[in-house]
Amino acid sequence: MANKKLGIYIHIPFCKSKCIYCDFFSAPAEEHVRKQYLKALCTQINSGAPKLAGEYEVDSIFFGGGTPSITDAGELMNVLGAIYNSFNLSDDCEITIECNPGTMDEDKLGIYREKGVNRLSFGLQSVNDDELKMLGRIHSFEDFMESYEAAAKSGFDNINIDIMSGIPGQTPAGWRKTLRTVMMLRPAHISAYSLIIEDGTPLSDMYKSGRKLYLPSEDEEREMYYDTASILADNGYGHYEISNYALAGRECRHNIKYWTRGEYAGFGAGASSMIKNIRYNTTKNTPAFIYDPVHVEYDTEELTVNDCMSEFMFLGLRMMRGVNRDRFRVTFGRQMDNVFGNVISKYVSTGHIADDGNNVFFTDKGIDVSNYILADFLL
Numbered sequence: 001m002a003n004k005k006l007g008i009y010i011h012i013p014f015c016k017s018k019c020i021y022c023d024f025f026s027a028p029a030e031e032h033v034r035k036q037y038l039k040a041l042c043t044q045i046n047s048g049a050p051k052l053a054g055e056y057e058v059d060s061i062f063f064g065g066g067t068p069s070i071t072d073a074g075e076l077m078n079v080l081g082a083i084y085n086s087f088n089l090s091d092d093c094e095i096t097i098e099c100n101p102g103t104m105d106e107d108k109l110g111i112y113r114e115k116g117v118n119r120l121s122f123g124l125q126s127v128n129d130d131e132l133k134m135l136g137r138i139h140s141f142e143d144f145m146e147s148y149e150a151a152a153k154s155g156f157d158n159i160n161i162d163i164m165s166g167i168p169g170q171t172p173a174g175w176r177k178t179l180r181t182v183m184m185l186r187p188a189h190i191s192a193y194s195l196i197i198e199d200g201t202p203l204s205d206m207y208k209s210g211r212k213l214y215l216p217s218e219d220e221e222r223e224m225y226y227d228t229a230s231i232l233a234d235n236g237y238g239h240y241e242i243s244n245y246a247l248a249g250r251e252c253r254h255n256i257k258y259w260t261r262g263e264y265a266g267f268g269a270g271a272s273s274m275i276k277n278i279r280y281n282t283t284k285n286t287p288a289f290i291y292d293p294v295h296v297e298y299d300t301e302e303l304t305v306n307d308c309m310s311e312f313m314f315l316g317l318r319m320m321r322g323v324n325r326d327r328f329r330v331t332f333g334r335q336m337d338n339v340f341g342n343v344i345s346k347y348v349s350t351g352h353i354a355d356d357g358n359n360v361f362f363t364d365k366g367i368d369v370s371n372y373i374l375a376d377f378l379l
Contacts, residue, residue: 006056007257008087010041010079011268012065013286016103016138029286031072036290037269038075042082044267044293049086052265052275058083059090060254060264062098069099073111080115094253096121096160101139104147109154119252120151121160121191127181128174131167148185158250159187165224166195168213175224179231188250192228193243194221222368242318242367259315261308269296277303305332306379309339313377317370322354322361336360343376 014029014037029037061083068076080095096119097112112120126132127141151159161182165175182190216224229239237245241259244252257264266273266282269289273280283289283297303311309332316323328336337344344360347353352366352373362370 004056005059005090005257005262006052006087007060007062007254007262007264008058008083009254009264009266009271009273010061010063010068011266011271011282012037012063012068012071012076013269013284014070015065015067015100016070033286033290034071035075037286038071038079040290040293041079041268044289044296045079045082045086047294048265048267049083053087056087056263057090058087058093060094060096060257062096062254064098066098067100067103068097069103069108073108077111077115080117084116094119096252096254098123099147099151101144101147104150106150106154109151109156113154113156118156119158119160120156121162121189122148122151123162124182125162125164126167126170126174127178128170131170131174134168135164157188160189160191160252161185161187162191162193164193164195165228166216166221168215170216172216172220172223172227176227176231179228183232183235183237186247189244189246189252190232190237191244192232194225225368226364240320242320242362242370256319259318261311261315277308279303308332309334310377310379313340314374317360317362317374317377320361322359324359326358339379340377346376347373 014034061080063076063079076097083089095117097117098121100123122144123137124141124144125135125137129140132140148159148161163178163182179192228245232245233239236247238248238251239245240251241255244255246252254264256262261274263275264273265275266280269282269286270284271282273282279301281299281301285297289296309328312328312331313323323336325336328334332339344353344355347366348355351363352369354361354363362373366373
């Protein structure tokens with residue numbers, strides 16, 4: 001019997017319109033293209049599964065995008081059916097669909113529930129409609145509430161809500177309003193991200209052109225981050241990853257695979273996989289994927305031991321529990337301090353990293369500049 005755990009990621013690269021900050025692989029598409037794509041996904045899964053199914057048990061499935069909920073629910077669930085038919089699933093397999101408000105209704109939610117979906121992730125971002133318009137979101141807060149209440153009515157009790165700080169024009173007081181409003185809904189999970197201006201996005205073009213965006217200052221961003229941790233902690237949400245908070249036992253199993261270097265198989269144009277320390281990135285050529293999903297092109301990268309050790313550190317340190325010395329030794333046959341001792345000591349001495357003898361983890365001070373510190377763990 002398979003005893004290794006595998007996550008499955010399904011990429012749906014379609015959306016109604018592209019948000020100005022989004023650098024994910026996604027674009028609007030006609031309904032007939034979406035239908036062809038979902039059929040191609042089923043073909044790819046049926047073709048690729050035999051290479052993995054006997055060795056792994058699937059314990060998480062994540063439909064991401066794009067906007068998976070923009071597609072026909074029955075056709076999307078055919079993709080889930082292909083997974084059911086091709087893989088062994090754990091009894092408690094976590095099955096998530098990313099949803100955007102305004103693309104949901106009770107019929108669609110009922111189909112998801114009937115087919116075994118047990119977790120939803122809503123991209124809200126803000127309770128302020130002006131901030132939503134600034135981001136290019138297609139929904140209002142009222143639209144979100146209608147979708148959220150419909151999901152709860154349909155029996156979903158494991159729901160994530162994405163919210164975003166650092167939006168142009170946002171104030172710390174406005175952010176606290178978003179936090180408190182969302183927290184009062186008692187979702188199982190809250191992802192609180194800070195807006196990043198990514199190259200190649202309309203937001204980046206606006207920024208580079210010199211347009212006044214009224215971005216929050218660094219001090220305001222820092223205030224928002226600490227407000228997030230404080231308000232959510234006071235209301236029972238555990239801070240388990242730099243940007244993620246959950247009620248007890250409701251951490252996102254699938255995303256934890258990424259941070260702990262678990263194995264996952266990606267299906268669909270633009271999807272990534274990590275199997276036996278080889279990373280596969282599927283072509284982003286959607287027409288080519290639809291035409292021949294069995295012989296689709298991949299870029300592959302075989303990770304060296306140094307690559308794997310570096311990833312162990314800079315991904316694992318995103319978790320609030322940090323990285324564990326024993327797990328490092330068992331995984332790599334080496335002592336963590338023999339490889340990264342100088343870097344760890346450097347940041348322990350500055351108060352950015354804490355070390356309890358077993359685990360190495362960020363302090364609050366370290367989280368504030370984590371991106372700079374993580375780069376030092378590259379070998």
